[in-house]
Amino acid sequence: MSDDTHMLESLNEESHRVAVFEDDGTSAWLYLSAPNDRKPVADVWVHNRIEAPPSSEIKSYRGGPPPAAAGYTEDSSICLDPTNHCWSFAWDPKGEAVALYCDGHPVAMLVASDRRGWSRNLRRDGPWGNVWSDSRYFSCIQNDG
Template identity: 45%
Template structure:
C-alpha cells in the first residue's frame, strides 16, 4: 500500500456486484457496482490521507474523488494504510450490501438500494456518506462470517 494509492476489489457470487476500494493517495472511497457491471451505484468516503480541507476548497478536487472537509470528519479521519493492513469485504446474505473491514474493524458499508453508504469517521451526513448506524449494520451483516471474501 504505497503512498501513491491502491485499489482492492471483490465480486459477490450471489449478486454479481463488485465492491471496490479506491485510494488515490489523497483519499479512500468504497464503491458498490451494478449487477455484473463496473458502474458504481453506491459510494462512501472512507478516510483522508491529507488534512481535511476547508469546505470551499473541496471543489478544487473535481475530476477525482474528493476528500471530506473540516466540519464533517472526526479526529481520526486522517488514515495512512500500510502494507501490514488486513482488508476484508463482508457481504450481506443476498450480496446487495457490503462492508469493508480493516484489521477486523468495520470501517464503512454500502447497500445497493441507497446511493450513499455509512462510515465511522463522519460527524454528520453529507455528500461523503452517512454517519454509522450500528443497528442497521448488525441486521444486514448478521452471521456474515461465512460470506467474507478476503482481498
C-alpha cells in the same frame, strides 16, 4: 497528494456486484456496482490521507473523488498508509450489501438500495455519506445470528 494508491475489490457470486475499495493517495472511497456491471450504484467516503480541507476548497479536487471536508470528519481519522492495515470485505447473504473491514473492524458499509453508504469516520451526514449506524450494519451484514 500522495503518489501511492491502494485498491481492493471483491466480486459477489450471488448478486454479480463488485465492491471496490480505492485509495488514490488523497482520500479513500468504497463503491458498490450494479449487477454484471462496473458502474457504481452506491458509494461512501472511508478516510482522508490529508488534513481535511475547508468546504470552500472541495471544488479544487475535481477530477477525482474529493476528501471529506473539515466539519464532516476529524484529522484523527487520517490514514497515512493503508498498506499498514489489513482490509477485507463481508457481504450480506444475497450480495446486496457489503461492509469494508480494517484490521477486523467494520469501517464502512454500502447497501445497493441506498446511494450513500455509512462510514465510521464521518461526524455528520453529507455528500460523503452517512454517519455509521450499528443497527443498519447488524440488520444488513450481521443478520445471520
